[in-house]
Amino acid sequence: MYADIVVERGRIRSVQPAEHGTTIHTDNGVFTFPGGHVLPGFVDSHAHLFGLGLRLTTTSLHTATSAADCVQRMTQGPLQGGWARAMGWNQELWDVAAFPTKDTLDAVFPHTPAVARRVDGHALWVNSAALRAAGINDTTPDPVGGTILRDGDGHATGILIDHAMDLVERCLPAFTDEAMTDLYRIAADHCASKGITEVHDMDVAPAWLGPLRALAERGALATRVQAYVGGQHDEWINAGLLPAGGEFLRLHGVKLYADGALGSRGAYLLAPYHDEPSTSGLELLTKHRIVQAGRAVIDAGWWALAVHAIGDAAVRTVLDAFAQIRTLPGGAELTLRLEHAQHVHPDDVHRFAELRVHAMVQPTHCTSDAPMAEQRLGPERLPWAYRWRSLLDANAMLAGSSDFPIEPADPMAGIDAFCRRIPNGTTQSWQPQERLTRDEAIKAFTSWGHRVTEVDHRRGRIAEGFDADLVVVDHDMTTCADDDIRATAILATFTAGTLRYQRPDQHETRPTA
Ligand SMILES: [Zn+2]
Structure with a gap:
């Protein structure tokens, strides 16, 4: 919409419709955007700010085309505390779609420990020096919930899955407070440049909270x-740690993992993998353990419990646990979030509404992973994957997110994926019956995200008394053609009425008198 908005001390004091363009009067000046449309700022309701900061400052392997290409890129990056570090490889995109091995890294890093995270964060590729640093040898047992991949002779190949990653990651040099502050600042600035004014930051480590x-x-x-x-x-x-409120930072909830991810076959399925019938994935938490954790979360006064569940078996376990948590003293008021909800058995779809569980979905995981999901799940179970329409039609509360840095921090890409479901590199909508409308997709990235944290009474709308979290864009994305959603450009972002990003060609027209 075009509007003339007056902001006072972080809140919207008045909104008037405007002829053409948007003007925002703030405590620090008046900003005019001819032709600019204003929307509520976007919420990314499942993401990893620290990881985004790392991604923006660490060697990226996201566009690498082979293991050799990855290693080549890693030689050009700086060492961090004596380690070579990179992230983002995805063997599904390579000429040879097989897991890489330590040998490729050893050829270039014979003595320097080298580690590279897979794009989904559920596998770590390491060299011999890193295995030595972690004390992993031929007799090291697999940790609970993790796998050390081995060759025919029992030697570690250099791929560590899920909890086995911890063996090496706990040896990585710690970040200084200054480095952590930089990572968070860089990540938050990047979000503002994408129109994001609020992030639900997942898996925050206690050590990061001081700088944050x-x-x-x-x-x-x-x-x-x-x-x-x-x-x-x-x-x-x-x-x-205990929960704590605040306008810019709130310690809102606790996050758990019930399974791994589909790409590394860590997602916990009710029936074996279509492309690997020897496994059904990893159950990282039992129902009993989730209920126990829920009890502690309620006792400490947290507002929310968030549990990662991707496979249909994990989703069912978490819903069973949530049903029991709802019966505990104080359990009725707890916000329950099921993170990802990627693969939901038909018998479980209706339980989200019954138990008041938020389905925290990532539309761009669908458009990035659809071909891989087809292989892992096979044809019969495919319609159960990324089933947003089914969840909404069953009255589930849903919210949209990117899971950055796994996917780019880009609400436009998320809204596009919700509305079109066109996998990357293709032109056809995939399982189109599960698409959302434009209005639903935008709400999923604005007011529905605020509903999860119960601030939707003062965020997510442009109205008097609401927080002045605003994004100005170059065309009307509520009505534009489908093809134009992703082309929407961010002109400016305001959080709490303060300008946090402005496209370089946009100029403040009237500074404070
Ligand atoms: Zn995540």
């Missing part, structure tokens, strides 16, 4: 953060 708090307190965080601290190994309990 400091940024929030001095007003240097460009986007609001609802933090979900790690709880898989009782991290929040061991660190003595």
Whole structure:
């Protein structure tokens, strides 16, 4: 919409319709955008800010075409604390779609430990020096919930799956406070440049909170953060963390993992993998353990419990656990989030509404992974994957997110994927019966995201009294052609009424008198 908006101390004081373009009067000046349309700022309701900061400052392998290409890129990046680090490889995109091995890394890094995370964050590719640093040898047993891939002679190949990654990752040099502050600042600035004014930040480690708090307190965080601290190994309990409110940073909930991801066959399925019948994936948490964790979360006064569940078996386990948590004292009020909800058995779709569970979905995972999902799931189960329409039609509460840095931090890409479901590199809508309307897709990235954290009474709409979290774009994405959604450009982003991003060609027309 075109509007003339007056902001006072972070809130919208008045909104008037305008003829053509948008003007925002703030405490720090008046900003005019001829032809600009204003929308509520976007929420990315499942993402990883620290990971995005790392991605923006670490060697990226996302566009690499082979293992050799990855290693070549890693030689050009700086060492971090004596380690070569990279992220984003995806063997499905390579000429030879097989897991890489330590040998390729060893050829270039014979002594320097080298580690590279897979794009989904569920596999780590390491060299011999990294295996040595972690003390992994031929007799090291697989940790619970993890796998050390081995060759025919029992030697580690250099691929560590899920919890086996911890063996090496705990040896990585720690970040200084200064480095962590930089990572968060860079990530939050990047979000603002994409129109994002609030992030639900998942798997926050207690050690990151000091720098994050400091940024929030001095007003240097460009986007609001609802933090979900790690709880898989009782991290929040061991660190003595408790929930805390705040305008820019709120410690809102605790995050657990019930299974792994589909790409690395860690997603926990009710029936074996179509392309690997010897496995049904990894069950990382039992129902009992989730209920126990829920009890601790309620006792400590957290607002929310978020549990990652991708496979249909994990989704069912988590819903069973949530049903029991709802019966605990205080359990009725807890916000329950099922992260990803990628693969939902038909018998479980209706339970989201019954149990008031938020389905926290990632539309761009669908458009990135559809071909891989077809292989893993096979034809019969395919209609159960990424079933947004079915969930909404069953009255589930749904919210949209990117899971950045796994996917780019880009709400336009998410809204496009919700509306069109066209896998990358193709032209046909995939399982088109599960698409959302434009209005639903935009809400999923605005007001429905705020509903999860119960701030939708003051965020996610452009109305008097609402927080002035606003994004100005170059055309009307509520009515534009489908093909133009992704071409929508961000002209400016305001969080709490303060300009956090402005496209370089946009100029402030009237500074404060
Ligand atoms: Zn995630």
